[in-house]
Amino acid sequence: MAAEDDGKEYRWETGYEKTWEAIKEDDDGLLDGSVAEIIQKAKRKRMLERKSNARLGMMRHIFVVIDLSECMADQDLKPTRQICTIKLLNAFIEEFFDQNPISQMGIIVMKNKRAEKVSDLTGTAKKHIKALHQVESMPCGGEPSLQNALEMAMRSLKMLPSHASREILIILGSLTTCDPGDINQTINELKEHVIQCSLISLAGEVHICKALAKATGGQFGVVLDDAHFKDLLLLHVEPPPAAAKLEPALIKMGFPHHVTGAVGQSKDAPMLAICMCHLDVPSECKLSAGGYFCPQCNSKYCELPVECKACGLTLASAPHLARSYHHLFPVAPFAELPFNAGDKNDPCYSCQRSYSASKDKNIYKCGRCLQIFCVDCDIFVHETLHMCPGCASHPSTTSQLK
């Protein structure tokens, strides 16, 4: 219904034309642009836009809403929209928890005009991966209801303490939504609770989606192909700038010792105990001596991070937190320099690859250590390693803390 507003019923059939338009526009007059090149450019652009020492809301709470309506069986993404979405979400979840270690996620699916929660808000990536596995084999059917899914996510998210950032990410294949009431009222409520809603559309622009994203401060994107889909998803791995309305807080947190329970540790070897994390799944429960013990109430867990079920303390390990420090101390963008095949060039400082005129249009220079890197290392350093190997190789530039 919302999509009918702008009067173009067969919008998604013209998807291919739109793809080419996008390429022409993005490429500044170059006609031979490939999708891969667009993506690489977008990556670098995003890298440059990232501000250092930006204040970010790191305790993120996000609901991922997956469309499982009839149209998700379409094969414009291979093998089907549903399977492609699940595959990419698997990678997204790993990446998300990697970069947002003390955050929580939940998953909701939309089908037959209803919303169904397949995994509740939790910080354990494994549970979501398992839930996704089930979603992969669910049959698609009916129409989605955006409003029902939003209401369901909002019911959980609005209960969270005010320092938590709240987000909903919707992957929508359908161009229509079948809602029981006025969705605009829901949008106003989402706004009121500072819940940011972003949408990724597999089909085309839908008016109400754009309006929802705009009103709540989220992002809206239409995928061009699966690589672009992945790129749009991974945008949400990066924490959103903390909304001004969120109240900052000092959160009490426990850092448990890890006891391996290996043979030979007689003195302070712990007793055999059942972990709290597997209490609800008796078949997976392991009776063992090793584990992490809550410093406040001594409950045992086999994995961190976790919220202690007995006393409510958030348990994490120092490396879990350290994993997020790169948001505070990001590597400054490297300068892009043209590569001249004629010049005598050393190979890439870190991967040792020799530059070639065919592959390397540009080379990249770190402004701090002045070392030169290839394009692959430039992206690897900024997206994965979060440390400049050149800077870390000299005593005067090795520390990020000043």
Add this chain to the structure above:
Amino acid sequence: MDTSEDLTESSLLVVVLDVGLSRATTLRNDPALAGQVLEAVIAFSNAHMMMRLKNLLALVACDTETTEWIYPESKADMSDLRQQDGQHELFNELERTVRRKIAQLLKRSAGSNSKGESMLSGALGRALCYVHRMQQEERQLNARVLVVTANGQSVSQYMNFMNVFFTAQKQNVLIDVCCLGPESSLLQQGCDITGGQYFRPPQPQGLLQYLLWVFLPEPLLRNKLALPPRVKVDYRAACFCHRELVDIGFVCSVCLSIVCKFSPICTTCHTLFKTPGTLPIKPKRKKAKLV
């Protein structure tokens, strides 16, 4: 037969050698040891290359001033090193290159009398970039890193090390550590995070035996061997204010800095906090929405 599989599979070993060995107090009274360590590393590298036809090796060195790419040299990289009858030449070339470039590095750093930390995290960063490249060029590549060092306690490089460990974990790269100096809890964490083996030889003089025994077997094989047991790893957090290990601390929700006592302002990001302790949860009941 098995051979077809063996040919497609290759295993990359990147050795990160800290040449600042003589600075470690435990090794200072034995000046010949640094030479022995180099011999052992070269012999170990050859042993790795002999394990399988398609095995690959790289070597990065570091000292307190810099890191240096030792092997393979980028020019040699371009010519085909895997000639069927070239195995002996390959070993020769490896040995000559390593000796020559290590000597150059030592000569350069001989002048400076720095007592600082070794630039280990930089060398590891270069190693992982190389692994990243090789993993993209070759599909079926197992890769691991072996660190041979005597200086593993590096406070100023703490974040670099963490970035390196998590990157390695993501790349599925094991980090093994052969520690010749005092125990290093930081490197122990790295081994624990990446699934590698941490080992501190009781007698550094016998390094080659230990290397061959503990670090030569590929990860898949290791489960079947009785290797030194995993140590207990201390994962407590150090507070930003006193650099002391804490069981329970306070974490800034904006920047994740850890402090040991409640304070109304974050020292890292200067955020002001309102209430101490847990936050009240007040479920606001909205009026019924849909009619």
